[in-house]
Structure formats: structure tokens, C-alpha cells
Amino acid sequence: MTFNEMYDRYFNKVYNYVRYHVGLPAEADDVTGRIFEAALRNFGTYDAGRGPVQGWLFGIARNAVIDWARARNHRGEVSLEDAGEQAGTEPRMEAILERKEEAGLILEAVAGLDERSRDIIALKFSSGMTNREIALMTGIGESNVSILVYRAVKKMQTFLADKRKL
Amino acid sequence: MNESELIEEFNRELDSVLQGGPAAPFSPDPGAMELASCIARADFSEESLIKESLRDRLAAEPAGFLVSLRSLFANNSVRAAMAAAVLVITLLPLARRHTGCVPETQAPVMAALPQVPSPLLPVRARVSRLPAALAASGAAGEELFAAVPMGRLETEPIKAFPIASAGSGSPIVLAAGREVKLENGSGIVLETEGAVFTLERRVIAPEDIFERRVI
Numbered sequence: 029m030t031f032n033e034m035y036d037r038y039f040n041k042v043y044n045y046v047r048y049h050v051g052l053p054a055e056a057d058d059v060t061g062r063i064f065e066a067a068l069r070n071f072g073t074y075d076a077g078r079g080p081v082q083g084w085l086f087g088i089a090r091n092a093v094i095d096w097a098r099a100r101n102h103r104g105e106v107s108l109e110d111a112g113e114q115a116g117t118e119p120r121m122e123a124i125l126e127r128k129e130e131a132g133l134i135l136e137a138v139a140g141l142d143e144r145s146r147d148i149i150a151l152k153f154s155s156g157m158t159n160r161e162i163a164l165m166t167g168i169g170e171s172n173v174s175i176l177v178y179r180a181v182k183k184m185q186t187f188l189a190d191k192r193k194l
Numbered sequence: 195m196n197e198s199e200l201i202e203e204f205n206r207e208l209d210s211v212l213q214g215g216p217a218a219p220f221s222p223d224p225g226a227m228e229l230a231s232c233i234a235r236a237d238f239s240e241e242s243l244i245k246e247s248l249r250d251r252l253a254a255e256p257a258g259f260l261v262s263l264r265s266l267f268a269n270n271s272v273r274a275a276m277a278a279a280v281l282v283i284t285l286l287p288l289a290r291r292h293t294g295c296v297p298e299t300q301a302p303v304m305a306a307l308p309q310v311p312s313p314l315l316p317v318r319a320r321v322s323r324l325p326a327a328l329a330a331s332g333a334a335g336e337e338l339f340a341a342v343p344m345g346r347l348e349t350e351p352i353k354a355f356p357i358a359s360a361g362s363g364s365p366i367v368l369a370a371g372r373e374v375k376l377e378n379g380s381g382i383v384l385e386t387e388g389a390v391f392t393l394e395r396r397v398i399a400p401e402d403i404f405e406r407r408v409i
Contacts, residue, residue, distance in 0.1 A: 031252070032249070032253065035249055035252070036249075039239065039242075039245055039249075040237060040239035043238065043239045043242050043245075044236070044237060044238050044239060047238040047239075047241070053238075053241040053242070053243075054243075056238075056241070056242070057242055057243055057244045060242065060244070060248075061244055061248050064248060064252060065252065068252050068255065130232060130236070131236045131237075131238060134232060134233055134236050135238070138233075149233070152208075152212075153212070153233045153234055153236070156212070158209070159205060159209075174201050174202065174204075174205045175201055177204075177205060177208070178200070178201045178204050178205065178226070181204075181226050181229055181230050181233075182223075182226055184229060184233075185225055185226055185229050188229065
């Protein structure tokens with residue numbers, strides 16, 4: 029697989045993964061750009077014998093998101109949840125939310141999760157990796173990944189039910 | 195069904211949904227599975243403003259070129275094709291030199307009989323057209339084309355002479371020579387690094403080459 033093929037196949041997935049963590053689309057673009065720049069620099073070191081390319085790529089993506097979160101905390105910026113709220117005030121985001129209210133609600137629900145659950149949900153629904161692969165990447169046991177996925181979905185379900193009541 | 199079994203069943207159905215399959219109707223928690231299906235469908239990438247520009251920018255970077263080259267050579271079939279191409283390029287000069295080594299007795303006969311469709315004829319048939327005396331002596335080409343030192347010329351390295359068109363698309367080789375007057379006509383003296391020889395230009399009778407038979 030060439031770098032361009034990887035880019036075309038995984039850009040949307042990587043962007044979605046980043047978007048679950050990063051509140052603003054522009055910032056998600058910035059982080060995604062850094063991920064693919066790092067992937068390009070290190071593409072020669074990727075060894076297909078050691079695992080599928082999405083595992084390698086999402087490893088880079090995960091590190092980039094962690095770096096971004098550290099830098100944000102260091103700068104004392106707003107939290108993910110707050111950023112999610114602010115995103116709704118951005119004109120472009122508003123237009124998107126009008127068309128994709130469902131997607132916006134999902135982002136809100138994901139933003140309400142704790143950091144570890146959010147990461148597991150982002151990996152599970154964006155990367156196409158199995159629970160075993162996610163377990164290997166995050167260092168959490170495979171059965172714990174299953175539990176975290178189920179409980180996170182249930183928590184989001186409760187959040188969305190409460191939101192509808194309002 | 196306890197929570198552990200519920201979680202196992204949920205994850206099994208979720209994997210099926212993520213792989214493009216429908217959510218099973220007997221899911222023990224339809225609401226959770228419906229939400230999971232919504233999350234699986236969600237795609238935020240339309241918000242991205244950099245998808246195309248980032249690809250172009252990365253492709254333009256020197257690292258991008260090197261990566262493209264490296265990934266191209268990682269493909270086994272491309273590697274095999276490149277190896278074959280290198281082998282052909284390496285062996286081509288040898289092959290060309292080999293085809294240049296025309297047997298000494300054939301080249302003059304072919305040159306002297308341009309209108310005879312000889313390539314399809316066996317060598318013995320061509321030799322039999324020579325005068326009986328010449329054929330019997332076994333020196334068919336040597337006497338007629340004694341001026342061309344084929345033996346010495348064959349040991350010389352092959353040179354690239356300029357190729358020109360002789361009209362009607364026929365290519366000819368251009369070689370510089372010096373015209374001289376000979377006893378029976380004229381000739382052109384050609385000099386190579388290893389030999390100097392003269393190509394004679396003189397009138398010959400058909401009997402010099404062919405044996406005339408009356409039926």
C-alpha cells in the first residue's frame with residue numbers, strides 16, 4: 029500500500045477519531061494534519077508483518093491526540109465539553125449541525141464521557157480495529173475493552189434520553 | 195442473562211454492525227444497539243477543510259516523493275519489472291555485438307546479390323550459383339572480395355556509425371572514406387583503428403558471379 033492509498037482510505041476515519049476528542053473542527057484539522065505528516069515521515073518504518081496499517085496509523089493518531097490534550101491543558105484552555113458547546117456557536121458548525129443534528133448530539137454525548145471511555149469509543153467506532161487490537165494498543169485487557177464499550181454506549185444512551193426530555 | 199453475557203452479546207452484535215451487517219433483531223438491548231448503529235454511521239469528515247490540500251502538500255514534500263518511491267519498490271512485481279529492465283539494458287550491447295558477427299563467407303555473397311531472395315535459401319544453393327572453378331576451389335568469396343579484410347574487421351570492437359535514410363525508409367550507415375583511382379576502376383579507402391582496406395568499384399560480368407546454364 030502506498031502512502032497516498034493509505035491517506036485516501038483512512039483520512040475520514042482518522043479525522044473522525046480526532047473529532048471525538050477535539051471540540052473544534054479547525055483544531056481537528058490541525059491535529060489530523062500533524063498525524064499524517066508524522067505518518068509520512070515514518071512511513072518507511074512501517075512493517076506490514078507486524079500488524080495492519082490502521083493499527084500503526086491509529087497509534088500515531090492516539091499519540092497526537094494525547095499531545096494535543098497535554099498542550100491544551102498546559103495552555104489552560106477550555107475542556108472538551110466546553111469546546112463542544114462552543115463549537116455550536118461557530119457559524120460553519122451551526123450549519124453542519126442543522127443538517128446533522130444526530131452527529132452533533134453524538135459528539136456531545138461522547139464529550140460527556142471520561143477520557144478513557146472516550147478514547148475507547150473513538151477507536152472502536154473510527155478505526156475499524158477489533159477489541160483485541162484496541163486492547164493491545166491501549167494496554168487495557170480485551171474483556172475490559174468490551175465492558176468499557178458497552179458501559180460508554182449505555183451512558184451516552186442515558187445522556188441522549190435526558191437531552192430529549194429537555 | 196447476566197451483565198457479562200449481555201456485554202459479550204452486545205459486542206458480538208456491534209462487531210457485526212461495524213462490519214456492515216444489520217443489527218440483529220433479538221439484541222438483548224435494542225436501544226443501546228440502535229445508538230451504537232447511529233455512532234457507527236456518524237461521519238464528521240465533511241467538516242474537514244484540509245483533506246485535499248493536505249494530500250497535495252504532503253505529496254509535494256521531498257519526504258513524500260521518497261516515500262512514494264520506497265513504497266513503489268516495496269511492491270514485488272514492480273521490483274521484478276525493474277530488475278528485468280536493468281538486465282535488458284545491461285545485456286543489450288552484448289546482444290547487438292553478437293548479431294554483428296556475420297560469418298565471413300556469407301556477408302560478401304549477400305552484398306553482391308542484393309536482388310536474389312537468398313535469406314530463405316540454404317547456403318549450398320547459393321554457393322552452387324558460382325562459377326564451377328570458383329566453387330571447386332572453395333574460395334568463393336575470397337577472390338571476389340579480397341579487398342575487404344573481414345577476418346581482421348571482425349576482431350574490432352563494434353562502432354556506432356551514424357545512421358541515415360537512403361530513401362523509402364531504408365537506413366544506411368554513413369562512414370567517411372577516401373576515394374582512389376585503381377587499375378580497373380575506382381575505389382574507396384576506409385580506415386579503421388585496426389585496418390586500412392579498399393572497397394573496389396569496378397564493372398563485373400554476370401559470369402564472374404553466376405554459372406550460365408542452357409536448358
